[in-house]
Amino acid sequence: MIDSRMKPEQLKRVTGRFGESNRRALAQYRESDAVKAVEILVAEDGCDACKAAAGKQYDLDDVPVLPNPECTHKKGCRCTYVAITKSYAELGIEGVEDPDLSGGA
Ligand SMILES: [Zn+2]
Numbered sequence: 001m002i003d004s005r006m007k008p009e010q011l012k013r014v015t016g017r018f019g020e021s022n023r024r025a026l027a028q029y030r031e032s033d034a035v036k037a038v039e040i041l042v043a044e045d046g047c048d049a050c051k052a053a054a055g056k057q058y059d060l061d062d063v064p065v066l067p068n069p070e071c072t073h074k075k076g077c078r079c080t081y082v083a084i085t086k087s088y089a090e091l092g093i094e095g096v097e098d099p100d101l102s103g104g105a
Pocket of ligand 1: 046047048050051052070071072073074076077097
């Protein structure tokens with residue numbers, strides 16, 4: 001529970017619990033045959049440590065821990081994992097073109 005009398009350290013403990021949802025997401029990605037890697041999505045106002053971890057693909061066996069222990073943001077790390085899915089060809093589905101994701105939409 002958040003209340004207005006909370007101190008910043010207490011708020012950081014709340015964001016620290018986001019680790020649980022990230023651990024669950026990662027476990028699901030590892031179980032899924034459709035996911036080949038993960039990326040880290042960082043908040044727009046994220047700290048430099050979190051931004052440094054973003055924009056890379058991580059092998060499912062070598063994923064940085066979230067919340068990022070190096071995070072210096074005053075409200076704590078709000079990074080999250082994003083699944084990188086296999087292509088249709090990698091999934092063994094022939095004759096289907098993968099969507100072009102480079103435009104972002
Ligand atoms: Zn951070």
